[in-house]
Amino acid sequence: MDAIKAEFDRLDSRANLGKALVDINKCILLLENARNQIAKDPSSPSRVATLGRLHQSMAAQLDQVGNDHKEVYSALNRYGKALDKKFKAASAFSSSDYDALSNDGHLINRAIAMHLIREGQFAVAKTFMKEAGELDIPEDLQGEFVEMYQIVEAMKVRRDLEPAIAWARLKAGLLEQRGSNLEFDLCKLQFVWLFVQGGPDKSKARDYATKEFQRFWKKHLMEIAKLMCAFVFPTDLHESPYGKPFEDPERMWGDVAHSFTKEFCSLLGLSAESPLYLAATAGAIALPTLLKMTSIMKEKKTEWTSQNELPVEIPLPPAYHFHSIFVCPVSKDQTTDANPPMMLPCGHVIALESLQRLAKGGTQSTLKCPYCPKESTLVQAKKVII
Ligand SMILES: [Zn+2]
Known part of the structure; x- marks a missing residue:
C-alpha cells in the first residue's frame, strides 16, 4: 500500500x-493584447511585426501548456x-463465470438507487434513476427519507427532539407492535x-417530567423512578447510584438517533443499514480470501463443485451475522x-x-423438561423465531 x-x-x-490554467490564461492575454494593438490602428505596418511576435511567444507558451499536461499524465x-x-489478482474475478448478477443489471441499479436515497443523496439518486430507466422504486419513498433526514438533522444539529417525538407519537401503534421503546427513549x-443543560436550575427538567412521564408509567415505572431520584442529588449526582443515565448525554444523542433511524426504516419495511453498503463491506472483507482460493484452485487445477457453499471460512464481524x-x-x-426450536413454559x-x-402420549399428555423438573404439555410449548 x-x-x-x-x-x-x-x-x-x-x-x-x-x-x-495559469499558462492558458497567459496565452489568452497574449492574444488579447495583440488584438487590441492591431485594433488600435489596423492599417499600421507595425501589425506585421506584432503578429510575428505573437506567433513566437504563443508557440513558446503553448509548449509550456504541453509540459504542464505531461506532468499530469505522467503522475x-x-x-x-x-x-x-x-491489485493485479483482482483480474482473476474479471471473468463472467464469477458474476452471478451479470444478467441482473437492473437489480444492481435498483440497489444503487435505493442506497443513494437512504443515504440522503437525493439529487444524485434522481439523476441516477433518470439515466438507469425503470427501477421499480416506490415514488413516495424519497419523500419518506427526506422526512427522516429532516428529523435526524433537527436532533443532531439543533439538538431538537420535538420532530422525532411527534413522529414517534404519530406511529405509536405500529411501534408498540414492534415492541419498540422509541418514544420513551x-x-x-x-x-x-x-x-444536564439546566445546571443548578432543574425547573425545566422537572416541568418536563411532570408533563410527559405519566404516559409511560405502566411500562417504564422503575426507570422513571430512577430518573426522578436524580433530583435528590443536584450537586453530586455522579457519586450517587442514579448518575448513570446522565453520564454521557452526547453518546445518548448518537444512540437515540440510531434507534430512530432503525425504527423509521423498519416501518418502511427496510433494514437499518443499506443492504448495498453491507454487501460491499462484507465482500471487501471476504475478497482477499476468495482471491487466494481462486489462485490455489487455478494452480492445483481443482474445482469446487458444491453448490452455494465455499470451501473456506469467511469470518465476518458479529454485526454481519444475521441468521442465528x-x-x-x-x-x-x-x-x-x-423442525423449529420450541420453548417450554420453564424457558x-x-x-x-x-x-x-x-x-x-400426544398433545395433552404431560412431559417433563429434559433440563429441569418442570412438567408441561406439547401445546404449551411456543415456537421460537430466531
Ligand atoms: Zn425446563
Missing part, C-alpha cells in the same frame, strides 16, 4: 491543472500502474438533556423451518422433533 500512497501523494501535489500513469500492480433523552442458528441440546440437530428450548418424542 505504501507504493500506492507515495504515487497518490505525487498525484495530489503535482497533477493538478492549476499550472496549465496519473504512475498512479494507475501502482494500482494495477497492487426520546422523552428520556429530552429529560436528561434538560436536566440453534442446535437442539437433546438431538444435537440444527433446527430448521420444519428451556429444544427442537420440535425432540419435544414430540418426549410427548409420546
Whole structure:
C-alpha cells in the first residue's frame, strides 16, 4: 500500500491543472493584447511585426501548456500502474463465470438507487434513476427519507427532539407492535438533556417530567423512578447510584438517533443499514480470501463443485451475522423451518422433533423438561423465531 500512497501523494501535489490554467490564461492575454494593438490602428505596418511576435511567444507558451499536461499524465500513469500492480489478482474475478448478477443489471441499479436515497443523496439518486430507466422504486419513498433526514438533522444539529417525538407519537401503534421503546427513549433523552443543560436550575427538567412521564408509567415505572431520584442529588449526582443515565448525554444523542433511524426504516419495511453498503463491506472483507482460493484452485487445477457453499471460512464481524442458528441440546440437530426450536413454559428450548418424542402420549399428555423438573404439555410449548 505504501507504493500506492507515495504515487497518490505525487498525484495530489503535482497533477493538478492549476499550472496549465495559469499558462492558458497567459496565452489568452497574449492574444488579447495583440488584438487590441492591431485594433488600435489596423492599417499600421507595425501589425506585421506584432503578429510575428505573437506567433513566437504563443508557440513558446503553448509548449509550456504541453509540459504542464505531461506532468499530469505522467503522475496519473504512475498512479494507475501502482494500482494495477497492487491489485493485479483482482483480474482473476474479471471473468463472467464469477458474476452471478451479470444478467441482473437492473437489480444492481435498483440497489444503487435505493442506497443513494437512504443515504440522503437525493439529487444524485434522481439523476441516477433518470439515466438507469425503470427501477421499480416506490415514488413516495424519497419523500419518506427526506422526512427522516429532516428529523435526524433537527436532533443532531439543533439538538431538537420535538420532530422525532411527534413522529414517534404519530406511529405509536405500529411501534408498540414492534415492541419498540422509541418514544420513551426520546422523552428520556429530552429529560436528561434538560436536566444536564439546566445546571443548578432543574425547573425545566422537572416541568418536563411532570408533563410527559405519566404516559409511560405502566411500562417504564422503575426507570422513571430512577430518573426522578436524580433530583435528590443536584450537586453530586455522579457519586450517587442514579448518575448513570446522565453520564454521557452526547453518546445518548448518537444512540437515540440510531434507534430512530432503525425504527423509521423498519416501518418502511427496510433494514437499518443499506443492504448495498453491507454487501460491499462484507465482500471487501471476504475478497482477499476468495482471491487466494481462486489462485490455489487455478494452480492445483481443482474445482469446487458444491453448490452455494465455499470451501473456506469467511469470518465476518458479529454485526454481519444475521441468521442465528440453534442446535437442539437433546438431538444435537440444527433446527430448521420444519423442525423449529420450541420453548417450554420453564424457558428451556429444544427442537420440535425432540419435544414430540418426549410427548409420546400426544398433545395433552404431560412431559417433563429434559433440563429441569418442570412438567408441561406439547401445546404449551411456543415456537421460537430466531
Ligand atoms: Zn425446563
